[in-house]
Amino acid sequence: MKNIKYTLISCLAVLFVVLGCEEEDAVFGDxxxxSNLVVTADVVGQDASNPNGDGSGVVTLSASADNAISYKFIYNGTESSAPSGTVDALFTNLGVNTYVVNVIAYGTGGVSTTTSITVDVLATYTPPQELVDKLIGDGTKVWRLKSETPGHFGLGPVGGGVVSEWYGAGPQEKVGVGMYDDRFIFGNDGTFTHITNINNEDASGTIFGRGGLVSEIGQGGTPNGDDVENVPYNDYTESFVIIAPGGVETINLGGLGFISYYTGSHSYEIFDRSVPNEIILKTTDANNDFDWWFILTSEDESSGGEFNSVFNDLVWSDEFDVDGAPDAANWTYDLGAGGWGNQESQTYTDNAENVIIEDGFLKITAKANGNSYTSARIKSEGLYDFTYGRAEIRAKLPSSVGTWPAIWMLGSDYQTNTWPACGEIDIMEQKGQDKNTVLSTVHHPAVSPGAGDSASTQLTTSTTEFHLYSVEWTAQSITFLVDNEVFHTIENSxxxxxxxxxxxILNVAMGGTLGGTIDPNFTEDSMEVDYVRVYQ
Incomplete structure (x- = not known):
């Protein structure tokens, strides 16, 4: 009914304008x-061996004309408006097919010029059913940006492999910009519906986008640095298709369709879909400046986004409920100075002043010792190790500047398969100069030495309260959580x-590459651990 209402109002408005302007001459300019409308088609993957493309069905259509201000491409039942004159068109009928592409160039006053071309395209890809089921469901599944999760929206280098590597929005950081009230539905019939404000009864809403690009689809809004917030924009429906150029699963939206933040791109690589009810997407903006990252969820906001582990059987734990030295059946020690290549300042000992269980907590204490420092590093090497599972460690961190607490895991074959080839999983680390943030990282030969696949999350009470640090490790993915909230996931290929x-390994280092400059007035500080548990 709302469309009838809008149409009636629009007609009355036009009638009013016509009647009210009878005595005035309208001036539209020239x-x-x-003229000279030229259209080209670049079939992706086309070469001498593949004259009809690589099978993805993607064709870049480009149009140019003198005195044109916008273009429309009509092909295979799809209409795509393109002010820039370029669209990535999708042709998904399997096999080699010949398509007619009609192109309209619009000039001032609505006048237009039309031409057409034909293009032969090969399409060979059928998406796996599990992906179709996850994305579409019964055709009514509703997706949203997972605004409660750190890094749900962000950017990084073009071609990067770390989610929101250069910037990741904190939980609810972008409230009020026209992003969190968007909803997305991928229909069984190949339609993509973008609801621009789920809270409005009508089709009106606002969107969020990149300055210089979002003006392609909407005017107005509030500029804020390189972004434009709350650009007026109504709900719309476009087409979508799942393709796999170069073997990479990709969602390609028709026309000017987009997800959450307008970048001028309409193609979204599926970076990770291993987490239930969640999908991580990235797209390169039309300026080729950045990759933009999006974590979407199909859970309602009322669900709280609680993480559901696939591991529920407790197979090993240390509750630290017996006072004295750590249980020798579970823990041994690394001893010595230097931090094994990290330029650390402490010497590790097994002395009670550096490591002890008291009142139900393991306490690892770093202490000043004249001009040097002592601390402890305990490990389960040779006593307990495992492959795949969920590890949970409840801990409170030291607050002193220069302390570097770490809860981590190392490949058991490290002596013969030397680091980084053995792999390293850092469940929790904290820099010495930033006590309001915690990190989770994996190290392996593709990103190490000197780097890691890492993410951080804000945790302002890390040194005053206990928090639960977890890793969910499967054959498909490694997921890091704080207090059961996911903030970093990598594909475990x-x-x-x-x-x-x-x-x-549990330790507190002093200084070094992550600890940085140590407070000159430092005397001692501790990391306290309530328990370590493993579920499989």
């Missing part, structure tokens, strides 16, 4: 039809070293 046994 009305010039576009076959060429990574995370398919064999790892053991635990």
């Amino acid at each position: 009305v010039i039809a576009p 076959a060429n990574l070293p995370f398919h064999s046994d790892f053991f635990f």
Whole structure:
């Protein structure tokens, strides 16, 4: 009914304008039809061996004309408006097919010029059913940006493999910009519906986009640096298709369709879909400046986004409920100075002043010792290791500047398969100069030494309250959580070293590459651990 209402109002408005302007001459300026309309088609993957493309069905259509201000491409039942004159068109009928593409160039005053071309395109890809089921469901599944999760929206380098590597929005950081009230529905009939404000009864809403690009689809809004917030924009429906150019699963939206933040791109690589009810997408903006990252969820906001583990059987734990030295059946020690290549300042000992269980907590204490420092590093090497599972460690961190607490795991074959080839899983680390943030990282030969696949999350009470640090480790993915909230996930592919046994390490370092400058007034500080548990 709302469309009838809008149509009636629009007609009355037009009638009013016509009647009210009878005595005035309208001035539109020169009305010039576009001329010299030229259209080209670049079939993706086309070469001498593949004259009809690589099978993805993607064709870049480009149009140019004198005196044109916008273009429309009509092909295979789809209409795509393109002010820039370029669209990535999709032709998904399997096999080699010949398609007619009609192109309209619009000039001033609405005058237009039309031409058409034909293009032969090969399409060979059928998406896996599990992906179709996850994305579409019964055709009514509703997706949203997972605004409660750190890094749900962000950017990084073009071609990067780390989610929101350069910037990741904190939980609810972008409230009020026209993003969190968007909803997305992928229909069984190949339609993509973008609801621009789920809270409005009508089709009106606002969107969020990149300055210089979002003006392609909407005017107005509030500029904020390089972004434009709350651009007025109504609900719309476009087409979508799942393709796999170069073997990479990709969602390609028709026309000017987009997800959450307008970048001028309409193609979204599926970076990770291993987490239930969640999908991580990335797209390169039309300026080729950045990759933009999006974590979407199909859970309602009322669900709280609680993580559902696939591991529920407790197979090993240390509750630290017996006072004294750590249980020798579970823990041994690394001893000595230097931090094994990290330029640390402490010497590790097994002395009670550096490591002890008291009142139900393991306490690892770093202490000033004249001009040097002592601390402890305990490990389960040779006593307990495992492959795949969920590890949970409840801990409170030291607050002193220069302390570097770490809860991590190392590949058990590290002596023969030397680091980084053995792999490293850092469940929690904290920099010495930033006590309001915690990190989770994996190290392996593709990103190390000197780097890691890492993400951080804000945790302002890390040194005053206990928090639960967890890793969910499967053959398909490694997921890091704080207090059961996911903030970092990587794909665990076959060429990574995370398919064999790892053991635990708990320590507090001083200074070094992550600890940085130590407070000159430092005397001592502790990391307290309530328990370590493993579920499989």
